[in-house]
Amino acid sequence: MDLFGSYRNTFRNGIHPPENKDTTNGLPIRQFPFAKEYIIPVSQHLGAPAQVVVREGQEVARGQLIAKAASYVSVPIHSPVSGIVRKIAMVPTLSGSMSEGIHIEPFPYSGQEVAEGKPIPLDTSTPEEILQAIQDCGIVGLGGAAFPTHVKLKVPPDKKCEYLILNGIECEPYLTTDHRVMLEQGEDIYTGIRYLMNATGAPKIIIAIEANKQDAADHLTRIKPTDLPVEIKVVPVKYPQGSEKMLITAVLGREVPSGGLPLDVGVVTVNIATTAEIGRLLPHGRGIQERVITITGPAIKKKGNYLIPIGTPLRFVLDHVGIAEDIAEVYMGGPMMGVAVSNLDISVTKGTSGILVFGSKDIRRSETVYPCIRCGACVDACPVSLNPSKLGILAKFEAYDKMVEDFNLMDCFECGSCSYVCPSHIPLVQYFRLSKARYKRHTALKPKSQDA
Amino acid sequence: MPKLTLNISTSPHVVKGLSTDTIMKHVVLALMPAAAFGVYVFGTGALLVMLTSTVFAVATEHLLNRWIRKNTTVNDYSAAITGLLLGMCLPPAFPLWMTAIGSAISIALGKFIFGGLGCNVFNPALVGRAFLQAAFPGAITTWTDPFKADRFFNVPSSVFAWPFMSPVVDGVSGATPLSAFKFDHVNSQSYDLVMGFCGGSAGETSAVFLLLGGIYLAWRKMLNWRIPVSVLLTVLVFSGTMHFLDATRYPSPVFMVFAGGLMLGAIFMATDMVASPVTSTGVWVYGAIIGILVVLIRLWGGLPEGVMYAILLTNAISPHIDNLIRPRVYGTLKKAKAS
Ligand code: SF4
Numbered sequence: 001m002d003l004f005g006s007y008r009n010t011f012r013n014g015i016h017p018p019e020n021k022d023t024t025n026g027l028p029i030r031q032f033p034f035a036k037e038y039i040i041p042v043s044q045h046l047g048a049p050a051q052v053v054v055r056e057g058q059e060v061a062r063g064q065l066i067a068k069a070a071s072y073v074s075v076p077i078h079s080p081v082s083g084i085v086r087k088i089a090m091v092p093t094l095s096g097s098m099s100e101g102i103h104i105e106p107f108p109y110s111g112q113e114v115a116e117g118k119p120i121p122l123d124t125s126t127p128e129e130i131l132q133a134i135q136d137c138g139i140v141g142l143g144g145a146a147f148p149t150h151v152k153l154k155v156p157p158d159k160k161c162e163y164l165i166l167n168g169i170e171c172e173p174y175l176t177t178d179h180r181v182m183l184e185q186g187e188d189i190y191t192g193i194r195y196l197m198n199a200t201g202a203p204k205i206i207i208a209i210e211a212n213k214q215d216a217a218d219h220l221t222r223i224k225p226t227d228l229p230v231e232i233k234v235v236p237v238k239y240p241q242g243s244e245k246m247l248i249t250a251v252l253g254r255e256v257p258s259g260g261l262p263l264d265v266g267v268v269t270v271n272i273a274t275t276a277e278i279g280r281l282l283p284h285g286r287g288i289q290e291r292v293i294t295i296t297g298p299a300i301k302k303k304g305n306y307l308i309p310i311g312t313p314l315r316f317v318l319d320h321v322g323i324a325e326d327i328a329e330v331y332m333g334g335p336m337m338g339v340a341v342s343n344l345d346i347s348v349t350k351g352t353s354g355i356l357v358f359g360s361k362d363i364r365r366s367e368t369v370y371p372c373i374r375c376g377a378c379v380d381a382c383p384v385s386l387n388p389s390k391l392g393i394l395a396k397f398e399a400y401d402k403m404v405e406d407f408n409l410m411d412c413f414e415c416g417s418c419s420y421v422c423p424s425h426i427p428l429v430q431y432f433r434l435s436k437a438r439y440k441r442h443t444a445l446k447p448k449s450q451d452a
Numbered sequence: 453m454p455k456l457t458l459n460i461s462t463s464p465h466v467v468k469g470l471s472t473d474t475i476m477k478h479v480v481l482a483l484m485p486a487a488a489f490g491v492y493v494f495g496t497g498a499l500l501v502m503l504t505s506t507v508f509a510v511a512t513e514h515l516l517n518r519w520i521r522k523n524t525t526v527n528d529y530s531a532a533i534t535g536l537l538l539g540m541c542l543p544p545a546f547p548l549w550m551t552a553i554g555s556a557i558s559i560a561l562g563k564f565i566f567g568g569l570g571c572n573v574f575n576p577a578l579v580g581r582a583f584l585q586a587a588f589p590g591a592i593t594t595w596t597d598p599f600k601a602d603r604f605f606n607v608p609s610s611v612f613a614w615p616f617m618s619p620v621v622d623g624v625s626g627a628t629p630l631s632a633f634k635f636d637h638v639n640s641q642s643y644d645l646v647m648g649f650c651g652g653s654a655g656e657t658s659a660v661f662l663l664l665g666g667i668y669l670a671w672r673k674m675l676n677w678r679i680p681v682s683v684l685l686t687v688l689v690f691s692g693t694m695h696f697l698d699a700t701r702y703p704s705p706v707f708m709v710f711a712g713g714l715m716l717g718a719i720f721m722a723t724d725m726v727a728s729p730v731t732s733t734g735v736w737v738y739g740a741i742i743g744i745l746v747v748l749i750r751l752w753g754g755l756p757e758g759v760m761y762a763i764l765l766t767n768a769i770s771p772h773i774d775n776l777i778r779p780r781v782y783g784t785l786k787k788a789k790a791s
């Protein structure tokens with residue numbers, strides 16, 4: 001309970017789901033083999049979809065630009081392989097909707113060398129040039145949200161960035177990508193930090209790591225360049241610590257105002273794998289072509305952390321790692337906030353941090369939904385101190401206005417802690433997602449109906 | 453790759469795995485030692501009362517669900533809890549036909565008319581108990597002596613009384629420690645009180661077994677420990693202060709805590725999740741209000757026992773507690789909108 005408004009290395013409430021990281025956190029990152037075909041949707045980041053700049057039949061080199069950023073909140077896409085553009089057509093995506101996508105067939109005997117770009121000098125570049133370079137490299141938040149990183153790093157003239165927090169929390173169960181990246185790409189992380197310091201002007205850097213990755217914290221401490229103002233902070237394990245706001249509270253004790261941004265309290269946060277990617281790509285001016293993904297779950301045969309080219313079809317990935325006969329559910333991302341896959345014809349995108357496969361016997365969810373017994377478990381779990389029980393009841397009555405105005409629905413960031421603990425198996429987060437969407441639609445329609 | 457159909461679930465895809473029916477089942481289980489002890493002390497009569505009340509509660513729930521053509525909800529065990537709790541807070545020689553009516557009222561008026569599990573404003577068992585208190589004031593204050601030699605073979609005749617026929621008060625004597633104190637100023641032995649070697653309702657007398665049940669549930673995180681702690685502490689402090697001021701008029705705080713239905717009420721009835729607040733702070737306040745009311749009724753009210761009314765009254769204001777006491781939402785100012 002937070003009586004005095006003080007936070008000691010933590011945030012309010014939260015949950016402790018079983019971590020299930022032990023099977024993969026000791027496995028080094030391995031290069032994934034090349035597929036026969038790559039399918040690259042142009043909409044794989046938040047913001048405007050990229051615009052295709054290649055034609056069908058055109059030959060592309062690995063790392064070559066194939067779709068350009070459509071606006072400021074958008075990033076370009078680079079070819080993950082050297083090959084031929086076979087088709088530009090609508091392709092399925094994770095969200096279930098279709099998006100324009102580029103099919104590339106790799107050259108069978110190509111060595112797959114990456115095309116070099118223009119290196120971005122660390123010391124002589126201005127912050128604007130670095131931000132531009134980060135956009136040009138197609139970098140988005142690799143933690144799962146896939147929000148264009150350059151937008152997040154842009155410090156408006158009236159704000160100051162006091163702290164740059166690098167998010168090595170990885171609080172989702174099962175996932176171990178950030179863990180491995182911290183262990184294996186430490187040098188890249190520190191190079192990335194230098195670029196980020198230049199871009200944001202942050203005088204202090206904190207790398208936040210959960211206590212279950214002490215080895216990563218030790219490794220980063222060991223190789224830390226002496227000239228960098230970096231502090232490595234190990235915090236107790238708790239979900240959803242990796243969420244931006246909870247992280248800031250846990251590390252600095254500051255609360256980001258409701259509806260505000262981290263910069264309102266002088267902070268910019270960047271995912272640790274994103275930082276490594278910046279440190280890896282910018283010195284060569286390369287675009288992002290692959291990412292580290294944890295492939296795990298009870299129904300996977302060859303579990304591990306793989307470096308997989310963007311656009312690799314999910315079906316190919318699963319064929320290669322081998323799955324059990326009776327698989328029932330596949331998720332992209334972690335088990336708490338990841339999305340269930342409806343169609344194995346989608347492909348790996350920049351936001352894919354994990355691929356989880358569960359067999360039918362591994363699913364412990366119960367289909368029986370009981371009424372809310374007001375046990376308060378959800379209230380004790382909600383990291384933003386909402387009352388999910390009340391919100392859940394209001395959602396049933398479709399009282400969206402009341403949910404938003406009196407019960408702060410919009411502060412819910414859909415972490416799923418409430419659903420996780422609910423003994424009545426009420427799909428609370430699902431209610432809240434729908435309610436938010438309905439509320440938005442209905443307020444958008446309001447002025448019109450008044451005019452009529 | 454085999455041909456597949458994939459389930460589409462919404463996140464989170466993993467759950468904690470605690471289920472409402474599991475919680476309810478464990479509550480029934482946790483009540484068992486105290487109920488068994490009641491049978492040991494009061495004999496077959498107590499067993500019959502508790503059985504009848506449980507069976508009728510479950511049957512009423514089932515029939516009412518049938519009547520509105522809903523799937524039966526008896527397998528969530530909440531009706532069984534209500535029935536068992538009601539039986540445990542009735543006198544051990546209470547007529548069975550009255551027990552059955554009380555049980556049916558608990559479910560029908562305490563729960564069903566509000567919309568079933570999760571919608572009840574009051575603890576259903578106490579609604580039934582309050583009804584019986586009003587309808588049969590004589591029978592419900594007729595107590596049996598503990599440890600009667602023939603208690604297992606000779607069921608008090610009042611138990612099998614025909615509805616509205618035979619005299620309800622048929623020479624059953626005895627008193628509870630609370631009534632003895634209230635009306636005759638007799639103090640009971642603390643040891644007997646704690647162990648439950650005294651008169652009282654069928655399942656309320658053994659503080660030890662009730663506490664054990666409560667501790668088990670709290671350890672399994674199936675019961676909000678703050679409620680009993682807050683109720684008992686408040687009673688202890690409040691009645692302790694009064695005892696300190698005037699030891700001849702006011703009983704000792706230990707007596708207040710262990711006598712009567714306070715243990716049963718604080719651990720198993722005030723903690724009815726549905727009728728108590730959802731926030732931790734709210735729960736402390738709720739418990740304290742119950743504690744204060746219990747002492748007020750017991751010391752200055754006309755009745756020897758006040759737990760039932762204290763809980764019912766506080767149940768009624770519990771939604772208001774939730775409305776007034778809200779944790780500050782992350783990122784909002786201290787003075788958040790309270791309307
Ligand atoms: S956890 Fe579920 S049952 Fe408990 S109060 Fe919240 S919504 Fe209701």
Ligand code: SF4
Nearest residue numbers: 382412414415416418
């Ligand atoms: S999903 Fe929303 S309401 Fe539920 S615990 Fe997370 S923030 Fe709170």
